[in-house]
Amino acid sequence: MHGTNLILGDRLLVGGDSDLKGKLDVAGAATVSGAATLSGAATLSDVAKIVFSNQSVAAAGSNQGDATAISLASGRLIFVTASNAAKGVKLPALTTMAVGELVIIINTVAATLKVYPNADDKIGPLADNAAATVLADSALVLVKHDATEFVGFMSTTLA
Numbered sequence: 660m661h662g663t664n665l666i667l668g669d670r671l672l673v674g675g676d677s678d679l680k681g682k683l684d685v686a687g688a689a690t691v692s693g694a695a696t697l698s699g700a701a702t703l704s705d706v707a708k709i710v711f712s713n714q715s716v717a718a719a720g721s722n723q724g725d726a727t728a729i730s731l732a733s734g735r736l737i738f739v740t741a742s743n744a745a746k747g748v749k750l751p752a753l754t755t756m757a758v759g760e761l762v763i764i765i766n767t768v769a770a771t772l773k774v775y776p777n778a779d780d781k782i783g784p785l786a787d788n789a790a791a792t793v794l795a796d797s798a799l800v801l802v803k804h805d806a807t808e809f810v811g812f813m814s815t816t817l818a
Contacts, residue, residue, distance in 0.1 A: 711736040711763070718746035723775040723788055729762075736763045739772055747773030747790060753780045756803045764799040774799055781808040 703709075712734030718741050720726040726747035729737055739748055750762060753776075766772040773790040774782070781787045782801065793799045794816055801811035 713738060715740060716748060717741035718743075718748055718772055720747060721745050722747075723749060723778070723790065726773065726775050729764075731756075731760075731762065735761055736765070738765050738767050740767055742766055742768045742770050742772040744770045745773070747775055749775045750777055750780070750782075750801070750809065752777040753803055753806060753809070758803050758805060760803045762801045762809070764793060764801070766793040766795060766797055766799075769795045771795060776809065783808040783810045 713736035714733040715738045716727050716729060718727055718739050726749040728749045729751060731751055737748070748764065764772075764774055772793040774793055775790045776782050776788060779787055782789070782791045783804065785791060791799060791813070793813060796816050798814040799811060800814075801809040804810040
């Protein structure tokens with residue numbers, strides 16, 4: 660439709676690939692399942708809450724090769740348990756992610772946690788394959804920067 664308005668009383672369901680051009684105003688709740696791409700300016704206002712898909716994983720191993728591998732299929736907010744200052748988790752390969760993708764690792768225990776990149780990847784500014792150490796009860800927020808590294812920041816423990 661071009662140059663006209665479409666007003667729906669209850670629900671709009673669009674199946675398959677669809678392009679919406681112009682302005683879309685949504686009053687009330689909006690749910691997007693699957694991939695969604697916003698181009699141009701996007702504004703969230705009066706947001707009561709944003710909830711990330713999340714998962715819990717237990718740290719394991721003692722090096723990059725045997726650390727618990729993280730899959731983002733179950734959520735990109737990862738609560739890590741079972742850390743004991745030697746155990747760790749391993750990030751997905753950068754080749755499986757798009758530039759700008761976010762991963763949040765939360766260390767839920769009272770010991771440090773090792774977070775390893777996948778083989779031959781890097782968590783900048785550390786060297787290739789080097790682990791980042793996440794303090795007890797703290798978080799590591801990472802974003803894929805390019806084909807070779809994640810960049811990010813670490814929270815501090817609240818006192």
